[in-house]
Amino acid sequence: MGLGAGARFTWLGHATFLVETPGKKTLLVDPWLEGNPSCPKNLKAPAHVDALLVTHGHFDHLGEAPALAKKHRCPVVSNYEIACWLRSKGVETTVEMNKGGTVEVAGVRVTMVSADHSCGITDGDRIVYGGEPAGFVVTLENGFRFYHAGDTNVFGDMKLIGELYKPDLAMLPVGDLYTMGPREAALAVKLLGVRRVVPMHFGTFPPLTGKPAELKSLCASMKGVEILELAPGESLE
Ligand code: NI
Ligand code: MN
Numbered sequence: 001m002g003l004g005a006g007a008r009f010t011w012l013g014h015a016t017f018l019v020e021t022p023g024k025k026t027l028l029v030d031p032w033l034e035g036n037p038s039c040p041k042n043l044k045a046p047a048h049v050d051a052l053l054v055t056h057g058h059f060d061h062l063g064e065a066p067a068l069a070k071k072h073r074c075p076v077v078s079n080y081e082i083a084c085w086l087r088s089k090g091v092e093t094t095v096e097m098n099k100g101g102t103v104e105v106a107g108v109r110v111t112m113v114s115a116d117h118s119c120g121i122t123d124g125d126r127i128v129y130g131g132e133p134a135g136f137v138v139t140l141e142n143g144f145r146f147y148h149a150g151d152t153n154v155f156g157d158m159k160l161i162g163e164l165y166k167p168d169l170a171m172l173p174v175g176d177l178y179t180m181g182p183r184e185a186a187l188a189v190k191l192l193g194v195r196r197v198v199p200m201h202f203g204t205f206p207p208l209t210g211k212p213a214e215l216k217s218l219c220a221s222m223k224g225v226e227i228l229e230l231a232p233g234e235s236l237e
Contacts, residue, residue, distance in 0.1 A: 013038020013232035032063030055150030057130025081131030173201035175208030182214035
């Protein structure tokens, strides 16, 4: 599938994406690899990572961020509360921010945007306050811009995200139950005004029943919209 982005986006299953940028940097969004039943075995340990982006504190997104940050000595972008928790686990390369802010890491610009979800961090038998959940808008070196929504329901301010950032590509959850399902995601596509959409957060476990095909049929009448369904391990470039 041709994006013409000068970048390669590989879906590692669930909400985890490995992005190879035009500047030859490797970003890992929501780095859940070892425990991720959808992640192909040969992709569970990327050789090189330049930056980690964590949308929220749930285990299936925070994933192995502490271990990966220490192994690769790379920045981990997250909200303030998750950054504090990461530091308490010995991570020294935290980059904290909050919604509306933009930081530059590994040569790309990362903007934190809203998500409608929850954010507790499971730490042993406790749930630690993890601040608010987020999504990211990432502007690559060549200006190509993608929006990773994190876990979210549809919300009206997706219109603002579309208006402000005009993403070229959006990764949207469609699995239902913990996030929006296809019906809500179809409205998200409309609000964002985005043309190219990669469905995520479906099929990992049996209860995540929403299907990309349902989103595709709901978006069939939206001119120019392409729902780009990937299999875990498959890439888009
Ligand atoms: Ni979540
Ligand atoms: Mn999740």
